[in-house]
Amino acid sequence: xxxxxxxxxxxxxxxxxxxxxxxxxxxxxxxxxxxxxxxxxxxxxxxxxxxxxxxxxxxxxxxxxxxxxxxxxxxxxxxxxxxxxxxxxxxxxxxxxxxxxxxxxxxxxxxxxxxxx
Amino acid sequence: xxxxxxxxxxxxxxxxxxxxxxxxxxxxxxxxxxxxxxxxxxxxxxxxxxxxxxxxxxxxxxxxxxxxxxxxxxxxxxxxxxxxxxxxxxxxxxxxxxxxxxxxxxxxxxxxxxxxxxxxxxxxxxxxxxxxxx
Numbered sequence: 047x048x049x050x051x052x053x054x055x056x057x058x059x060x061x062x063x064x065x066x067x068x069x070x071x072x073x074x075x076x077x078x079x080x081x082x083x084x085x086x087x088x089x090x091x092x093x094x095x096x097x098x099x100x101x102x103x104x105x106x107x108x109x110x111x112x113x114x115x116x117x118x119x120x121x122x123x124x125x126x127x128x129x130x131x132x133x134x135x136x137x138x139x140x141x142x143x144x145x146x147x148x149x150x151x152x153x154x155x156x157x158x159x160x161x162x163x
Numbered sequence: 164x165x166x167x168x169x170x171x172x173x174x175x176x177x178x179x180x181x182x183x184x185x186x187x188x189x190x191x192x193x194x195x196x197x198x199x200x201x202x203x204x205x206x207x208x209x210x211x212x213x214x215x216x217x218x219x220x221x222x223x224x225x226x227x228x229x230x231x232x233x234x235x236x237x238x239x240x241x242x243x244x245x246x247x248x249x250x251x252x253x254x255x256x257x258x259x260x261x262x263x264x265x266x267x268x269x270x271x272x273x274x275x276x277x278x279x280x281x282x283x284x285x286x287x288x289x290x291x292x293x294x295x296x297x
Contacts, residue, residue: 129226136228136235143235144281147253151280154241154251155200163224163239163251 123161203275204242252276
């Protein structure tokens with residue numbers, strides 16, 4: 047997995063901040079896609095019957111957690127970014143999905159991430 | 164004398180119009196956040212929408228996402244008071260998500276959440292008195 051550090055704090059509307067966020071998001075999404083592709087390639091059964099790979103689940107969860115941390119660092123998330131983030135959260139296993147959704151909601155409730163669901 | 168009569172008639176018409184409008188209740192959005200970060204929110208959608216500020220809102224929604232291995236359904240509610248106090252929650256409970264579908268344009272909405280941000284209750288009441296007066 048690529049090393050990703052949360053975006054530094056700053057104005058969420060700044061151009062540099064946006065570029066940094068976009069770059070982070072691209073990296074995380076590429077990583078998620080790679081992990082999902084790898085998991086599907088290794089499976090010999092249908093997707094419905096496919097057991098979760100704990101290692102892949104962990105990596106996917108970490109990637110989503112890093113996205114949330116990046117948005118926390120930026121201080122804001124747009125509606126489009128929120129949709130994409132939720133789409134990524136939906137890909138996680140049950141436990142990770144609940145954990146990451148909780149992390150996101152708590153960040154919204156605390157005001158650390160300004161945005162809407 | 165004629166002028167006084169006209170004023171009296173005008174007052175009567177205005178009073179009658181007000182009486183015919185029915186009961187109107189304006190309930191601004193209120194959000195309570197507890198020390199453990201659990202909380203609750205309430206308010207009518209019409210009061211929020213027609214409030215004299217640009218931060219107040221309340222509502223719930225559902226997002227269905229096809230992951231390729233099935234459809235994940237998130238229900239969520241969110242609110243902001245005029246002062247910017249925020250409340251959010253999400254749920255995968257089919258019963259709570261079903262209650263979101265019961266909401267209407269003029270619903271009075273309530274929701275509560277636990278310290279993890281999970282919705283613990285979602286309610287609505289759709290009444291004539293939440294419809295704004297003309």
